[in-house]
Amino acid sequence: MLANTSQMLLRNISDLTGNILIVEPPADELARSLLPELPAPTKLSCYTSNAATAQSWQIPDITCYFSALPEFQQQFDTVVIYYPKSKEQLSLTLAAIAPALTDSSQIFLVGDNKGGIKSLSSHAEKLGLQAHKLDNAKHCLWYCLNGSLAALTKPRFSQQQFTINHTTLNVCSIAGVFNHGKLDTGTALLLNHLQHITKGSVLDFGCGSGVIGAFLKKNNSAINLYCSDVSALATEATKQTLQANNLQGTVITADGLPAKPACFDHIVSNPPFHTGIKTDYSISETFISQSKDRLNPGGSLTLVANTHLAYQTLLEQTFGKVTVLAKANGFVIYQTIKR
The missing domain is CATH 3.40.50.150 (Vaccinia Virus protein VP39)
Known part of the structure; x- marks a missing residue:
């Protein structure tokens, strides 16, 4: 097409x-x-x-x-x-x-x-x-x-500092990365509900500028962090964010979940739901289906979504039981465990 x-x-x-x-x-x-x-x-x-x-x-x-x-x-x-x-x-x-x-x-x-x-x-x-x-x-x-392009500023990544739940992070970004230069409301809400993640292999899917992964790694050094995004701009931003905070993690540019490692203990995401300017549930359906296949038994999937999106139905169809951890400011936090 x-x-x-x-x-x-x-x-x-x-x-x-x-x-x-x-x-x-x-x-x-x-x-x-x-x-x-x-x-x-x-x-x-x-x-x-x-x-x-x-x-x-x-x-x-x-x-x-x-x-x-x-x-x-x-x-x-x-x-x-x-x-x-x-x-x-x-x-x-x-x-x-x-x-x-x-x-x-x-x-x-x-x-x-x-x-x-x-x-x-x-x-x-x-x-x-x-x-x-x-x-x-x-x-x-x-x-x-x-016209002449000579006066245009050469593209470069910029850095902002955010304090989130008493955790200070240096976040690198560039135009074209999700919520460039800001901490979006949905991600801020999600970061308040990740206390269950303290160790194991963790994937920050759709990592953007790497805020979620960096926050988790800074507060839980024992986790084995992976970050992935379809955008090379985003994964470069995430690499720079991890480096700016002296954190270690594996960053992967991939369409969908990365091929390796085979399984994760936890997957966390503020997932994309647009193709261009249109809402596209096929992205979410694929991500949720793949997540179940790629989680270890007892592993968790925690994500944030706009309240108007039908994520709960998609999660229930794949995982069965879904817990709503929070609702605020037009966003909802869902969590499900692989049985």
Whole structure:
């Protein structure tokens, strides 16, 4: 299947010439659809920080750059950027690709109308750039972007300090990581209900900037900590968070639960529930199903979710008994034990 944004890109394929770079596309079938439509000697590359997207672009004759921040070994004539959820991330992305562009390179942006791209013109002006709308279809917009990227700030990770339940943590993050620069309300509530985790192998799934894992490790040095996320930006942030607090842990970039170790004593998560801007229960269903298979007997799964999401039903269908540990500020903490 193709996301609407990818269908919009294919609708404007005549704009793509020369050496082409696609930036942060969704994990759909775009690579297989786009490559046969490009005339020789066009070359196609992709940059993504998402493990699922990287897998979909592992195709012969395509170069896929998969990392937190890109380091290109070539220059591009045409760049297509999928408009990110974070406006700050757009400026960082532009700065990251700038070294790989020439004075004649063309930059296009594509985005869903509900994803914020309607404000691109005013956002571009603040960056000293000009955005021109070229097409409007499939509830998406197609823009070209003009101007110099030289003044944009090179992307880097920043550090903030939070005190959580008398535990002080230095947390590293960057635009594009969940709740960048803040401690979200759901995670703060979750951290109040993890007293049962004192030892054993522990997975912080969807680790983001690593707050949950770092908090657990700092308070319980005996645990064997693993942190995973589909985003290379997030796992790099987590690595830096652990290092900033002199903590040890294994950090893995993976689509779904990491392949190793085989089983965990505890899994903790503020799990993602979006694909792009849409609520996607398939992510939660897969995560919960995999969690039961990957927990040792007597092991626990503890997660936080928005109260409007049907997580309790999903957990009951998989595990049976589910305990609600807390409800506050629109969030709920669920815990279940593998029998």
